[in-house]
Amino acid sequence: MKISLEFRGGAELLVSNIAKHSVxxxxxxxxxxxxxKWVKENLIEERPELFLQGDSVRPGILVLVNDADWELLGQLEYDLQENDNVLFISTLHGG
Structure with a gap:
């Protein structure tokens, strides 16, 4: 199954500063x-705790699947579909 992953808002820093991945x-x-779990094992190079908390994304990371908030789709239980685009946006910024 082919999907696209995007990391924005600083989340791309956790994946070698590459914003778009075809998987x-x-x-x-x-x-x-x-x-x-696959992203943690295959894309995150260091400090996975900045991306994941337990089995889910950390608070402050917005997840969109095909431009829809994953909370509307069932979050962790959502079944990915061919050609889905999953976007992770960090909404937390240091200062």
Whole structure:
């Protein structure tokens, strides 16, 4: 299954400063929970605690799937679809 991942608002710093990733996931069914674990294991290079808290994203990271808030789609239980675009936006900024 091919999907696109985007990291914005500073979240791209956690993934080698590469904002867009095209990903080919093995298998017929993937949930957002599985995707977050995959991102942690395959894309996050350091300090995964800045992206994840427990099994979900940290507070302050907005997740959009095809421009819709993932909270409307079931969050961790959402079943990813072919060609989905998942966008992670950090809304926290240091000062």
């Amino acid at each position: 080919d996931l093995e298998g017929p069914r993937w949930t957002m929970a599985q995707l977050l």
